[in-house]
Amino acid sequence: MNAFLSFILSPGFYGSVAALVGAGFTLFGHPLASADQLTLGTSIAGIGAGVAGIVGLLHHGVNTAKMSPIPVIKATLFIGVGFSAMLGLTGCANLKDPTTTIVSVEAAYGVALAAENTYLASGKADPAVVRQLSTARKTVAAVLDPLAAAAAQGQAPSSDQALAAQTALTAFQAVLSTYSINPSTGSN
Amino acid sequence: MPIAIILQILSAAAQLLPEIEQVLPAVTKIVNGQEVSEADAAAVYAAIQSLEAQVAAKEETILGG
Secondary structure (H helix, E strand, O other): OHHHHHHHHOHHHHHHHHHHHHHHHHHHHOOOOOHHHHHHHHHHHHHHHHHHHHHHHHHHHHHOOOOOHHHHHHHHHHHHHHHHHHHHHHHHOOOOOHHHHHHHHHHHHHHHHHHHHHHHOOOOOOHHHHHHHHHHHHHHHHHHHHHHHHHHOOOOOOHHHHHHHHHHHHHHHHHHHHHHHOHHHOOO | OOHHHHHHHHHHHHHHOOHHHHHHHHHHHHHOOOOOOHHHHHHHHHHHHHHHHHHHHHHHHHHOO
């Protein structure tokens, strides 16, 4: 029973469910769903993953005499990925204002960066994972940074550019998620 | 969406991830359905550039340049 409860309360469980819901909406829902449905679905997925991180953090913190760094790292990554997905996709569902969309994607990228930053500072970072994160992050930066710089000077990007930035960000979020939920990486 | 709940959870997350605080004002506008200003965009851009530099430096240290 304790093992079952631990599984149900684990960030991996909620995170995986939330990631699946989010992926479903992103991959299959986008052409069919209205902007409102997409916003709702991705917000639920993002909040789910974010809350999973917080629940996981509290669960491990309350139930262990000393805080192990690994659950904290995993929880932090889930919080980062969850809110990052929520902000980015919610913003992207409202492409009528590309500047707001780009700032949404930037904010989401910032949250994902904060999660990576926490992981890198943990002293437990696996170089193989860091290499993947670095590649995905640089891809986002290459697409997003010029658009963000332009937006900061009042120049609005096109909807296609905003979507391209969101797509690159989703790939970065996927690497963070993969690390968090895959126990075979050796880093968990 | 229950915007108040989103903001409450985000504020809680900001306790754990201080960097979130830097983008919170713009995020608050976005989830409230308001358009962001040029100043908001500039503030978020500056925060992201700073964070990006920190992360890049740490990656370089771990990957050995």
